[in-house]
Amino acid sequence: MSDTERLCWAAFVADEIMPTGLAHPDKWIAGRCEAGWIIGPKARRERIDYGCMIVQPGAEVLFMWHEPRGARDMLVKGDGTYRLVGFDPGDWTGVYDAAALENLADTLEEFARGCVDLYEIAPDDEIAVEARFSKWTEERFWLEVRDNTPRFVTVAPKGAMVSAAPEGPA
Structure with a gap:
C-alpha cells in the first residue's frame, strides 16, 4: 500500500490482501467481453486471484479510497x-x-x-x-460509455444539488 499517494480499489477486491491500488476508478476498467465491461485488475492472473465483475453502462460501482x-x-x-x-x-x-x-x-x-x-x-x-x-472513504461511480469508450462518473449523493443553475426562464 502506498504511503504517499491517494489510491482507489473497486470495493469488491478490498480485503486484507488485495491488488495494487490505482489512481482513478477508470483504471479498473480491464476490458470488454460479450456480457459487458470487465471491472477488476488489468492483469489476467490478478483477475483470477482477486476476481472481477461484469457491468453494463449505467451500472453503479462502489470504490474505496485510501489516503x-x-x-x-x-x-x-x-x-x-x-x-x-x-x-x-x-x-x-x-x-x-x-x-x-x-x-x-x-x-x-x-x-x-x-x-x-x-x-x-x-x-x-x-x-x-x-x-x-x-x-479510507467510499465513493459510488456509474459506468458511462460514449463512442465505445468507458469511463466512471461520480454518482451525486441523494439529496445533493446536481446543478447550481436555476430552473425555468430567467
Missing part, C-alpha cells in the same frame, strides 16, 4: 497503554503496523491491544511500533 496520513512512532506497554510520539495526524479512519500489516485497527486503543498480542509484550515491557495512519 495516507503519515506515520508516527508509538510506544506500547504490555498492559495495553500507549504513547504516541509526536502529534496525532488527525482526520484518519485507520491505523496499521508498518512491520505487520495484519495488525490494523480503527482506534489507537484497539491498535495497542493488537501490538500486545502480536509481539507478546510482557506486562512490564515497552516496545516502539511504527504506526501508519490512513483515511
Whole structure:
C-alpha cells in the first residue's frame, strides 16, 4: 500500500490482501467481453486471484479510497497503554503496523491491544511500533460509455444539488 499517494480499489477486491491500488476508478476498467465491461485488475492472473465483475453502462460501482496520513512512532506497554510520539495526524479512519500489516485497527486503543498480542509484550515491557495512519472513504461511480469508450462518473449523493443553475426562464 502506498504511503504517499491517494489510491482507489473497486470495493469488491478490498480485503486484507488485495491488488495494487490505482489512481482513478477508470483504471479498473480491464476490458470488454460479450456480457459487458470487465471491472477488476488489468492483469489476467490478478483477475483470477482477486476476481472481477461484469457491468453494463449505467451500472453503479462502489470504490474505496485510501489516503495516507503519515506515520508516527508509538510506544506500547504490555498492559495495553500507549504513547504516541509526536502529534496525532488527525482526520484518519485507520491505523496499521508498518512491520505487520495484519495488525490494523480503527482506534489507537484497539491498535495497542493488537501490538500486545502480536509481539507478546510482557506486562512490564515497552516496545516502539511504527504506526501508519490512513483515511479510507467510499465513493459510488456509474459506468458511462460514449463512442465505445468507458469511463466512471461520480454518482451525486441523494439529496445533493446536481446543478447550481436555476430552473425555468430567467
